[in-house]
Amino acid sequence: MVSECLFLRLSVSIDADEVWSFGGAPMLKKIKFEQLIPGMYVGRMEGSWLKNPFWRPRFLIRSSEEVQALRTAGLKGIWIDTARGLDVAEPAHADGPREAVQPSTTVAAADPGRRESSSLPMPFERELEEASKVCLHAKDVVADIFSNARITETVDMRTATQIVSDMSLTLTRHPSALLSVARMRSVDDYTYVHSVAVACLMMAFARGVGFDEEQIGRCGMAGLLHDLGKARISLEILNKPAELSEAEWIYMREHPAMGYEMLHSQDATDAGVLDACLRHHEKFDGSGYPDRMKGEDIPMLARMVSICDVYDAVTSDRIYKKGWDPADALHRMAGWTGHFDPVLFKAFVRTIGVYPIGSLVRLASQRLAIVIKRPQLASASAVNPCVRVVYSIRTRSYAHGITLDLAQNDCDDHIVAREDRAAWAHLDMDAFIS
Structure with a gap:
C-alpha cells in the first residue's frame, strides 16, 4: 500500500547524516558553488576532503554557514546527491538560472514570507x-x-x-x-x-x-x-x-x-x-x-x-x-x-482549514475528491481548497490526475459535503496524493 511504502523502515544509524539512505544508487549532479543551499546532500567533493573543514566526504548541508564553508574551502568542484537531499531549483527563465535562496543564518531561521519573485511554483x-x-x-x-x-x-x-x-x-x-x-x-x-x-x-x-x-x-x-x-x-x-x-x-x-x-x-x-x-x-x-x-x-x-x-x-x-x-x-x-x-x-x-488536508469531500459534480492543499490565493475562502478528484459517483469509475483549485474564478465546481471514508473504504484514497 502506498501509504505504508512512504514510511518503509530505512537502515538506521546512530549518525543522523547516514539516515538519508533510500536504498537506490546515488543520483549525483555537479553544480556551481553559488547554487548550494541548506537541504542539499553533498555526494562528492573534488579535492582532498581531509584538508577541508568537513571531516566527512558525504553529508547533508544543514545551514548557510556550512554553505559558505564549502564555497571557501578551496574545492575544485562539488557534486550533490539528489536522491538524498534537495535538487537545484528549475530556472524561471531560459536566459539564466535562478539565484539560490539562502536562509539568513540556519535552516530554522528561514523567513516564511520570503520567496524569490522569479521562482516558478514547484509541481x-x-x-x-x-x-x-x-x-x-x-x-x-x-x-x-x-x-x-x-x-x-x-x-x-x-x-x-x-x-x-x-x-x-x-x-x-x-x-x-x-x-x-x-x-x-x-x-x-x-x-x-x-x-x-x-x-x-x-x-x-x-x-x-x-x-x-x-x-x-x-x-x-x-x-x-x-x-x-x-x-x-x-x-x-x-x-x-x-x-x-x-x-x-x-x-x-x-x-x-x-x-x-x-x-x-x-x-x-x-x-x-x-x-x-x-x-x-x-x-x-x-x-x-x-x-x-x-x-x-x-x-x-x-x-x-x-x-x-x-x-x-x-x-x-x-x-x-x-x-x-x-x-x-x-x-x-x-x-x-x-x-x-x-x-x-x-x-x-x-x-x-475547515477541510483539512486529507479530507474526503463530495463535489457538486458528484465526484469524490481529496483535499491536497490549502487555497492557493491568500484571499481565497477556506471552503475552497485545492482538491484531487479520485472517483466519479455517477460513472462509478476512478478519475486519475485531475486537480482542481476550487478558489479559481474559472472553476465551476465546489464542495457540497464531507464524506465518511468508511463508506468508501474500498477506494485507495491515499494513493492519489502519493
Whole structure:
C-alpha cells in the first residue's frame, strides 16, 4: 500500500547524516558553488576532503554557514546527491538560472514570507517528493531518539533541534505537501511518525497564529518530544494490536511524567517544551491528567500540543481502528466541550482549514475528491481548497490526475459535503496524493 511504502523502515544509524539512505544508487549532479543551499546532500567533493573543514566526504548541508564553508574551502568542484537531499531549483527563465535562496543564518531561521519573485511554483508531485524525504529522515531520527532514551535515559537535543529545523524549512517551502506526507504512515511505527506529525502540526499552528521563528521552533520541539515518556513504556504495550486494558491504561498514563523526568535532567531543555511534555493530557475543564490542571493554568504550549496530539491520533489508522476523516475529526472535536481551550481550538481550525488536508469531500459534480492543499490565493475562502478528484459517483469509475483549485474564478465546481471514508473504504484514497 502506498501509504505504508512512504514510511518503509530505512537502515538506521546512530549518525543522523547516514539516515538519508533510500536504498537506490546515488543520483549525483555537479553544480556551481553559488547554487548550494541548506537541504542539499553533498555526494562528492573534488579535492582532498581531509584538508577541508568537513571531516566527512558525504553529508547533508544543514545551514548557510556550512554553505559558505564549502564555497571557501578551496574545492575544485562539488557534486550533490539528489536522491538524498534537495535538487537545484528549475530556472524561471531560459536566459539564466535562478539565484539560490539562502536562509539568513540556519535552516530554522528561514523567513516564511520570503520567496524569490522569479521562482516558478514547484509541481505538487515534486513538493511531495521533497517533503517525503524530510519526513522519512525525521521518522528514523525520532526512532533513534526513542531507542537511545530507552537505554541511556537521555536525549540528543542537538539532533532533535536539527530535525525540527529541517521540518521548519520544509514547512516554509512546501506546507501542504509536508502536512500531506506527515499523514501517511504504516500502523507499525505509529509512535515515531505520530511525533513527527504532531511537530509538523505544531509548527503550522504556530505560523498560523503569528509566532516568530524562535517560537515556531519551540513549538516544533514540543510536538516532537511530547511523547518521549513512551520510551519507558514496554514495546508490548505500545504495539499491542488491540485496545489497552484498564491496568495498561493506568501504566500508559505515566508517560507524561516519565518524559518530563528525562527532559528535566537535561538543563538545555526549554521550559515550554518541558511543560508540553508533562501537561499535554490535561483538559481545559480540569478533568485531564496527571494533575487535573484547569483553564489557562495549563501552559499554552501544552494546550496547543493537546489539540495537535488528539487531532493526529484520531485521524490515524491503528491496528484496532480506522482513523477518522480529517474534516469529520474537527467536527467531532468541536463537540468535546471542556476538552480543549476553545480560543486555541478555533485558531487551529483556521490554520488547517475547515477541510483539512486529507479530507474526503463530495463535489457538486458528484465526484469524490481529496483535499491536497490549502487555497492557493491568500484571499481565497477556506471552503475552497485545492482538491484531487479520485472517483466519479455517477460513472462509478476512478478519475486519475485531475486537480482542481476550487478558489479559481474559472472553476465551476465546489464542495457540497464531507464524506465518511468508511463508506468508501474500498477506494485507495491515499494513493492519489502519493
